[in-house]
Amino acid sequence: MPKFQPILRVAIPSPLHRNFDYLPPPGCDASQLLPGVRLRVPFGRTKTIGILLEVDSHSTVESARLKAVLEVLDEQPALPPDIMQLARWASGYYHHPLGEVLSATLPALLRTGHTLQIRGTYPKGHEHCWLLTETGKAIEASSLTRAPRQSALLRLLQANPDGMIAEQFAEQTGDWRGAMRTLIEKGWVESKESPCITALDREINDPRPSLNAAQNEAVTAVCGSLQRYQAFLLDGVTGSGKTEVYLRIIEQVLAQGLQALVLVPEIGLTPQLVTRFQRRFNVPLAVLHSGLSDRERLTAWLMARDGQAPIVIGTRSAVFTPLARPGVFIIDEEHDLSLKQQEGFRYSARDVAVMRAHQAQIPIVLGSATPSLESLYNVTTGRYHLLTLPERAGSALHPAIEVLDVRHQPMEDSLSLPLLSLIKRHLAGNNQVLLFLNRRGYAPTLLCHDCGWVAECRRCDARLTLHHGSRLLQCHHCGTQRPIDKHCPKCSSADLRSLGHGTERIEQALQRHFPNTPVLRIDRDSTRRKGALQTLLDSVHTGESQILIGTQMLAKGHHFPDVTLVGILDADQGLFGADFRASERMAQLIIQVAGRAGRADKPGQVIIQTHHPDHPLLHLLITQGYHNFAAAALEERRETHLPPFSNLVLLRAEAGNRELPQQFLSEARAAAEIQMMAGIELLGPVPAPMEKRAGRYRAHLLLQATRRSDLHRLLDAWIPRLEKLPLARKVRWALDVDPMEMF
DSSP: OOOOOOEEEEEOSSSSSSOEEEBOOTTOOGGGOOTTOEEEEEETTEEEEEEEEEEESOOSSOGGGOOBOSEEOOSSOSSOHHHHHHHHHHHHHHTOOHHHHHHHTSOHHHHTTOOSSOOSSSOTTEEEEEEEOHHHHTSOGGGOTTOHHHHHHHHHHHHOTTOEEHHHHHHHHSSOHHHHHHHHHTTSEEEEEEESSBOOOSOOOOOOOOOOHHHHHHHHHHHTTTTSOEEEEEEEOTTSOHHHHHHHHHHHHHHTTOEEEEEOSSGGGHHHHHHHHHHHOOSOEEEEOTTSOHHHHHHHHHHHHTTOOSEEEESGGGGGOOOSSEEEEEEETTTOGGGBOOSSSOOBHHHHHHHHHHHHTOEEEEEESSOOHHHHHHHHTTSEEEEEEOSOSTTOOOOEEEEEEOTTOOEETTEEHHHHHHHHHHHHTTOEEEEEOSOOSSBSEEEETTTOOBOBOSSSSSBOEEETTTTEEEOTTTOOEEEOOSSOTTTOOSOEEEESOOHHHHHHHHHHHOTTSOEEEESTTTTOSTTHHHHHHHHHHTTSOOEEEESGGGTSSOOOTTEEEEEESOGGGGTSOSSTTHHHHHHHHHHHHHTTSSOSSSOOEEEEEESOTTOHHHHHHHHHOHHHHHHHHHHHHHHHTOTTSSEEEEEEEEESSSHHHHHHHHHHHHHHHHTOOTTEEEEEEEEEEEEEETTEEEEEEEEEESSHHHHHHHHHHHHHHHHTSTTTTTSEEEEEESOSOOO
């Protein structure tokens, strides 16, 4: 009787839509291996880390051709069964290779074979931390004129009173350890071991505000669904106290010994939310976002998986964080585009979280002041239960929104005279002003006045943006940058002019108009360094900065109680987008930005500068509000058979040769037509709206279907055909299920 030969079925992070069979390593008892353990395996000419899916007795590959696993890395599964189940679903729904999906669920260190615990000098979950002593807090950093590095360290520590770890100093101040030792010797700084995850050892001093009736109803509804699945859409106007609702729900979740996972769309919203949670809960908080070091992320991930962190707060990828005792999922700003991964494994963290809650049989709360049309549609179909917060919390009132027609108006650097006058009036009342322009840099165009030459990116179908501070021309699509031209490369003229306005140029204009008033710019350029955003936000809350200018980083989630005037400098750039979702996104952005005004006891005012005051979107939004706009937009989508009334899949292809992507997509279309079924439509192939990007030419083929199930059946049969097409290896292609951008 032949001896049983166990086969290890392994998911490998590769673009191939298949799994791979291996033999156990010598001396390994395969019967003791559990799905979810990591294996180091030979793969082609390299070695990689795979995830065990199952132990089987049969392989379609001859035993003599099978390679043996090199090493079993884990005694217990790195990924628990529920995350394995979620990854299998995500792989099937988004039609992405399971190996790459499973790899995406792991922290970077675990993907490279790091042990499932923290190695190093400090205990598990701890890092070395530096913070100011009482003596150090009294020192003026500006007084250290002969010790600029010590002065810089003091400023950083003053802006981060809970302490800072090594990575933060290394990224911001270079070689800093000598200066730190001097500060310690002076008695101004102390060092200690501190958890990577945030936990408090002080009294909780955050008062619990009284809930209004709508907040109470929302908390009661969600907490009444603990231990069972229910999706809630928390539709609350800006400033209505959605975060307080989250906190009250989590209080009851923690009281039952369960964990809460809170997702936010962007790293910019994480610090303030963590601070709010710190003030309320004296428990460890695991924080997960791209601004952390690999070691920090692994520590937080392990503490969440082992149940040592009752609260987990993170951005998009945190949706896959294992939890020992899941109790509730909360998605803040559920409408935000940042919750959709746009490269590689293209998943929606919101939709994955809903499926995960369903599998775990726990409630999920989707919160927003401007819910997505998909979520509003799910309310009408009964998939989501609607909870509304129609009024602002406390005594705060809705801001007055006015459209300012700037046609024929004299403008000074995109600032109209009426807006400048209002800024002066609000500043005179000891208030703060926020100006919004969703365009960073100094100017979007550099032009030769003599011959008309325009500085363009050589790798993209886009113009280069002028950045005055760095003296560079940058492409915001591929990252290319080069020094600003001194002469026109076409006619040698020195008369080069910057056209248009970005946040950097507006900042300079505001400094000219208000020389005695501190101006603060918040955009991707001013917040590159670790901790920079929090430092800037701190200066807003202390009143150090009175005028704020920024991009959409300022548009959502922030609570600035002294901001009484919000100015939207250019509403027109979002009114005529080619994407069918452009109007929805513009409406959401306007309402979110407007919501920063008048959030406390002071009344707020919102001014929208536009050359199109009669645009139907603006008129409907301003006169009847977001929800009437959304109702009209949903009806328009119904008539045009666009999502959420249909389902889309976008097949993208790109190559260095202009013709190859469209040729491949033409072959792909022909392959799809072989198994076409009623209710599915193929559109394209066509060049992408930006055909050339990062030196590669791109094209799209769109699939549209009335029923999602029909679309997935087609994809199941279609993908194997795509892999066998003659041009499949000559182009880079990817499927985007439920695409949020057609860019």
